[in-house]
Amino acid sequence: MTTTVPEIGKPRRVRRGGVMSSTGLYIATGIAALLFLIPFYLLVRNAFSTDAEITGENWQFFPTDLQWGNISELFNDTTVPFARSLWNSAVVGVLHTVGTLLVCSLAGYGLARIPYKHANKIFYAVLVTLMVPSAVTFVPSFVLVSSLGWVDSYRGLIIPGLFSGFTCFLFRQYFLGFPKELEEAARVDGLGYWGAYWRIVVPNSLNFFAAIATITFINGWNSFLWPLVIGQDPSAWTVQIALSSYMTNQTVNYHLIFLATAISILPLVFVFLFLQRWLVQGIAQTGIKG
Missing domain, CATH: 1.10.3720.10 (MetI-like)
Incomplete structure (x- = not known):
C-alpha cells in the first residue's frame, strides 16, 4: 500500500466556498429571524401605547411613557x-x-x-x-x-x-x-x-x-x-x-x-x-x- 506525502514547502489551498456559504447562511437566517420577530415587536410596542401613538404619523420605536394602565383596563x-x-x-x-x-x-x-x-x-x-x-x-x-x-x-x-x-x-x-x-x-x-x-x-x-x-x-x-x-x-x-x-x-x-x-x-x-x-x-x- 502506498501513501501520498504532501510536498514540503508547497502552500496548501484553502477552500473558501464553505466559509462563505456558512456566512451567507447565518446572514439569511438572521434576516429571516428579524422578519419573524417584527409582528411580536409590534404587539408589545402597541400593547403599552395609546391609540393616538398607534395611529399617529410620528412613529416611535417605543413610546416615551409605557401605558401599564392598559393591563388593568383590559382585565x-x-x-x-x-x-x-x-x-x-x-x-x-x-x-x-x-x-x-x-x-x-x-x-x-x-x-x-x-x-x-x-x-x-x-x-x-x-x-x-x-x-x-x-x-x-x-x-x-x-x-x-x-x-x-x-x-x-x-x-x-x-x-x-x-x-x-x-x-x-x-x-x-x-x-x-x-x-x-x-x-x-x-x-x-x-x-x-x-x-x-x-x-x-x-x-x-x-x-x-x-x-x-x-x-x-x-x-x-x-x-x-x-x-x-x-x-x-x-x-x-x-x-x-x-x-x-x-x-x-x-x-x-x-x-x-x-x-x-x-x-x-x-x-x-x-x-x-x-x-x-x-x-x-x-x-x-x-x-x-x-
Missing part, C-alpha cells in the same frame, strides 16, 4: 370578560386535547391491531370524512348540540370536536409501524388489547403523543367559528371571541386588541417551548416529510 373591562375567556380557552384546550388523544388513539390502535373483517371498511369511512367540508356538518352539529341543551356549556364546546379523522389516521399509521414484539410479549404476560395499549404502547409513544397534543391544543385554542356559535353568553366566550369583541362597527380599541393578543399567545409559546423537542421527534415518527 377590569365589564363588557368583555377577558380573564374568564382565558380560563374558558384553557379548559377547552386541555380537555379537548386529552379527549382527542384518548378517542383517536384508541380508534387508531383498534384499526391497526385488532383483526376483524370490517376494519378496512371502517378505515375507509374515516378517510371519507376528511373529504367532507366542515360547513356541511356545521348546522346539523349545532342543531344536535342545541337539542341536548349544551349551548353556553363546556360540553357543547368540547365534545363535538373530540374525534378527528386526520388524527385517527395519523395514529393508525403510527401504530402500524410500532414493534409487534413488545405487544406479543405483553400478551404472553396475560395482557389484553387494552392492557397492551395502556401499559406498553402509550409509555413507548410519548413523543408522538406530545406532537399530536401540541397541534391539537393549538387548534383548540385558536378555534373561532364553533365557539362563536355555541358560546352565546359572555361567560362562555373563549379568548378568540373576546378578541373579536374589541373591534366593532362603531369603535376599535387598538391598544386593548394588541395587549389582549399578546397575552393570548403566551400559553401557545409556553406549550411550544416546553414540547418542542418531543414535537420534532413525534413529527419525524409520523413519516411526514417535507
Whole structure:
C-alpha cells in the first residue's frame, strides 16, 4: 500500500466556498429571524401605547411613557370578560386535547391491531370524512348540540370536536409501524388489547403523543367559528371571541386588541417551548416529510 506525502514547502489551498456559504447562511437566517420577530415587536410596542401613538404619523420605536394602565383596563373591562375567556380557552384546550388523544388513539390502535373483517371498511369511512367540508356538518352539529341543551356549556364546546379523522389516521399509521414484539410479549404476560395499549404502547409513544397534543391544543385554542356559535353568553366566550369583541362597527380599541393578543399567545409559546423537542421527534415518527 502506498501513501501520498504532501510536498514540503508547497502552500496548501484553502477552500473558501464553505466559509462563505456558512456566512451567507447565518446572514439569511438572521434576516429571516428579524422578519419573524417584527409582528411580536409590534404587539408589545402597541400593547403599552395609546391609540393616538398607534395611529399617529410620528412613529416611535417605543413610546416615551409605557401605558401599564392598559393591563388593568383590559382585565377590569365589564363588557368583555377577558380573564374568564382565558380560563374558558384553557379548559377547552386541555380537555379537548386529552379527549382527542384518548378517542383517536384508541380508534387508531383498534384499526391497526385488532383483526376483524370490517376494519378496512371502517378505515375507509374515516378517510371519507376528511373529504367532507366542515360547513356541511356545521348546522346539523349545532342543531344536535342545541337539542341536548349544551349551548353556553363546556360540553357543547368540547365534545363535538373530540374525534378527528386526520388524527385517527395519523395514529393508525403510527401504530402500524410500532414493534409487534413488545405487544406479543405483553400478551404472553396475560395482557389484553387494552392492557397492551395502556401499559406498553402509550409509555413507548410519548413523543408522538406530545406532537399530536401540541397541534391539537393549538387548534383548540385558536378555534373561532364553533365557539362563536355555541358560546352565546359572555361567560362562555373563549379568548378568540373576546378578541373579536374589541373591534366593532362603531369603535376599535387598538391598544386593548394588541395587549389582549399578546397575552393570548403566551400559553401557545409556553406549550411550544416546553414540547418542542418531543414535537420534532413525534413529527419525524409520523413519516411526514417535507
